[in-house]
Amino acid sequence: MPTSCHAWVTQDLLTKFLPACVIIMDNATFYKRQGVKTAFANAGYTLKYLLSYSPDFNDIETEKSYQGTTPRQNVLFHKHFG
Incomplete structure (x- = not known):
């Protein structure tokens, strides 16, 4: 089991989506880190965030x-x- 958000995204989450998906995430700060954004972009996904709470x-x-x-x-x- 990955121990960081970046590891979870790259090793687990990104392997479960179909190509060219739009991924909608909440506004947790760890989803907005550059490494996570880059991982989604490099995998060919569009990352969007929910509106503020x-x-x-x-x-x-x-x-x-x-x-x-x-x-x-x-x-x-x-x-x-x-």
């Missing part, structure tokens, strides 16, 4: 905000999002 677009964050509300409000929320 926003709690406004995450249902889990919305649900957490309702934890302090009354039980009746929680039931209505779960019927809507559950």
Whole structure:
């Protein structure tokens, strides 16, 4: 098992994609290191990143905000999002 992100990308991950794929990664800093970017580019893949995180677009964050509300409000929320 590779011990670094670069080793994991080059030894494991890149071997599993079809040629000329677009790879979408999250915004973790180790995915943005030049060595990782270069490995994807040299393998012929296009690397794209997700948009920055926003709690406004995450249902889990919305649900957490309702934890302090009354039980009746929680039931209505779960019927809507559950």
